[in-house]
Amino acid sequence: MSELYSKNVGVEFVERAGIDVNQLIDKLKKAAAAEFTTYYYYTLLRMHCSGLEGEQVKEIAEDARLEDRLHFETIVPRIYELGGELYGDLRELHDDAACSAAYLPQNPSDVRAVLRVLLDAERCAVAIYTDICNLTFGKDHRTYALSLAILHEEIEHEAWFQELLEGRASGHFRRRRPGEGPYTQKFRHVE
Helix, strand or coil: CCHHHHCCHHHHHHHHCCCCHHHHHHHHHHHHHHHHHHHHHHHHHHHCCCHHHHHHHHHHHHHHHHHHHHHHHHHHHHHHHCCCCCCCCHHHHHHHCCCCCCCCCCCCCCHHHHHHHHHHHHHHHHHHHHHHHHHHCCCCHHHHHHHHHHHHHHHHHHHHHHHHHHCCCCCCCCCCCCCCCCCCHHHCCCC
């Protein structure tokens, strides 16, 4: 087989641009792990949002939860395209996530405590994708485009939870459908 067909040209250009592909794969895996665990913990947190105040939070938490699953599904193909692979063990995924797990507060019926957990998780996600965007800007156009799309949605999620917690305006508009992912939907492989 010729050398042309044995190399991944996309990876070669990323390396030529000065990116350590193994470091990038590691960052993407940690981000994917954070999205996957966040999806799980948001499912748990959403179940505890009850009463009038909780019902208001539940719909927005559901949008963020489903979009975080979409973020996971958006990142995973890129990990493999770069020559990486996912964790073989869920415990390893959980422990290697870029963000601390979004936990159930001591008083799970305290909606404000739930909102603080949600807000902290979104702030961590904003930091992760800002870091990946800074690393890939002008060097790895595909990873940059994916990460920037996710970053847009994570910034919105942060604003939603901050609005609910602090009563300030966020510019939140209701999604047309739950988990729509207006910025990442163009990367969906299946509907």
